[in-house]
Amino acid sequence: MTAVNDDSFTNWKNREEIAESMIPIIGKLHREQDVTVLLHSRSLVNKSVVSILKTHRFARQIAGAELSVTETMPFLQALTTLDLGPSQIDLGMLAATYKKDDRGLSVEEFTAEAVAGATGDNKIERREPRDVVLYGFGRIGRLVARLLIEKAGGLRLRAIVVRGGGDQDIVKRASLLRRDSIHGQFQGTITVDEANSKIIANGNEIKVIYSNDPTSVDYTAYGINNAILIDNTGKWRDREGLSKHLRPGIDKVVLTAPGKGDVPNVVHGVNHDMIKPDEQILSCASCTTNAIVPPLKAMADEYGVLRGHVETIHSFTNDQNLLDNYHSSDRRGRSAPLNMVITETGAASAVAKALPDLDATITGSSIRVPVPDVSIAILSLQLGRETTRAEVLDYLRDVSLTSPLKRQIDFTTAPDAVSSDFIGSRHASIVDAGPTKVEGDNAILYLWYDNEFGYSCQVIRVVQHVSGVEYPTYPAPAV
Template sequence: MTVNEDSFTNWKHREEIAESMIPIIGKLHRERDVTVLLHSRSLVNKSVVSILKTHRFARQIAGEELSVTETLPFLQALTTLDLGPSQIDIGLLAEAYRADDQGKSVAEFTAEAVAGATGGNKIERREPRDVVLYGFGRIGRLLARLLIEKSGSGNGLRLRAVVVRRGGEQDIVKRASLLRRDSVHGQFQGTITVDEANSTIVANGNVIKVIYANDPAEIDYTAYGIDNAILIDNTGKWRDREGLSQHLRPGVDKVVLTAPGKGDVPNIVHGVNHDTLKPDERILSCASCTTNAIVPPLKAMADEYGVLRGHVETVHSFTNDQNLLDNYHKSERRGRSAPLNMVITETGAASAVAKALPELKAPITGSSIRVPVPDVSIAILNLQLGRATNREEVLDHLRNVSLTSPLKRQIDFISAPDAVSSDFIGSRHASIVDAGALKVDGDNAILYLWYDNEFGYSCQVVRVVQYVSGVEYPTYPAPAA
């Protein structure tokens, strides 16, 4: 057999294994509310090629490719266990098993590693929690996609309604079309139908009521069968407690803002300070996309090296707040054409660090430049550290953080030398460390952090909503402290 034939035969064999994994992953998700991960990446509803690519990607962060032949036995072992709702990372299981020298079988090792999710230790499946989206723009529609995607088990979060202002003739048809097709994020994964008579959008079986209102005070959500809901305001119209309290209408229990909160509204970055939320807190903010991008790696660096001061420069994709062509705008520069210019503007991300990471006493300054790309931004984080180090040490630290730490869902790591912004469209992490661009000189480190300011941020918002609703299930093996 030639080398080419051998390579192709190997590929077909791995395809066959990946195909056999799909029904197992799907059944665990639907019947037991178990989400199978591979190095923090969900394998639920993924294609054969996507599963194989996710395994190969492990090479960039772990140093060597992870094969489906290694992970399949762990997946099979999970089917024999009395599992409760959880997230189980078969990539971490395989890596930990490699390092184990106690001679256990895969089945024995797996049972021990996920013991917290089995038998008498397992948690009960939650009743679905109603979610309402107030606004249906760029972030609103991505949140809808994520909520629909995560409704497969029938538990967890359930998108019940979207609140918008009526836009004219065939309003609901046009809004459904925008959910179905997106110029940046591609096609909706599933089917969407519209019932104009009942003002509903049905997406993958999820019946979503479209409520037309000009003001929060107009709505009684219980009239639509909605109860104890979490309302996500993605309009940004109200940012303080007084304004956001208008959403606390009948049927709504909590309000989550997808913009930086003002005053005493808690600014939450999942993975960093979400566990500081008080159970009775009814109004909170998920901060900004840039705050979510810089705070997790900033914490990772501060915990290991200490940070004396820092500056963040964000090179940010343009947004709907800017004009397509030069026209009046209340801001001094945002009125200039977004697709034709680099536009210097302000960012509140640096000042927001103090809210999300109050233990960091170092002063952090920041500024931003909007550039002519529709999505994905990069934050350049320039830090003076508490001690001298070198590039290799920092790379190893951040790689390990992305693999095994409690911040692994927030921080990703890429070593591809030719990576560019469009490569990160659809990334589910809050930020991605670009290994090739990292610079370290003594006590000075400059991190280049990519982030999908739309989709990655939306994933962070959903994580916060899962946490406050009580449907964020534990992950096994447990990340290192």
């Protein structure tokens, strides 16, 4: 027994050493060539040794076997020999497709072929960072800020616009960015320049602009030009209201709530490629819409969907009351941390905007429950043909690994998974294999989603797309 344990420990230390040697390679590729190294759509940039090893181990849940750093390191080393341009390269996909390739190519030859679209004459030039302004700095605003700071190479957070507060307003806002009760500490350093009304986060100077009226701000006065403004307030949701943000220095407006009227509702991965280049106002829909639309599209593509119903068990939000008090909505006035609260959801009706070709009626309802983050959508579908549970799970597992929806759909087989396990997930939704039910042409999917962070990641993907800094991924996912 001791010998086995010693062998296991020696194996762990060897893999630790390999993972440690990967870090400077990944960092140099990202810093010098704007290449983001992924593993099954999870970024390895700025990750620790243990995090890299855990990400490799995660593949066991999906592919049935753990992916070892000994398998992926040769592909990473091969990347360093290539003249790469800005791109995202998935080591997990490289390793998986290489195993299936029977041409006898070396790792170096296969890698060069798989990423040829990002090398030599094919590579795209690194683009100048696009200015971004946050209008509002609440839960979503601060998480989007963290992501923008993390992705400062392509998107540059220049300013946040908030209503004027009391003493030390900027200090308190910086503190809320620095520490989060759910999502933990900010990864980096934050300082405050009160005299110049600035927050400096990881070297990014962010101007804090105080205004109660979007039409009163001239962003060019702060050196901001051609910027994308992200409205996190939800105060304006139609084109007329959101157009108020189109001030000097602002080129496009992105809403982090369902848009009304003719405002396009965009779910990245599903309909983001339908955004017209000259569209100045768009919405990222809701967190629940982002959670259900990608798996709904996946199921419709493979099986057809005749009708469906979504029941969301949703964490409470800042719109509810801590204790019973007046609220414009009947039940949301009741204490959020003490009750399950039946409420409405617009997610089902928003499906039609994101999936206009889906000829199916989707209904929906929602119950707010006493947890601060992570929700679950129970999606009940009548399919266009009969199938089996095993077939559906195999299909969705493959979708999460190799399809164009792999950044939106994750997959777990963990038998003891609970909501807090998915705090910080960057996917729009996570299929839970355990409770999935399929009988004939009826399927019930259980979809976890971090309604704060996962949604914020979807917002950033939309902003990257419309700003032109969403670089292609290699190997290209199967269509």
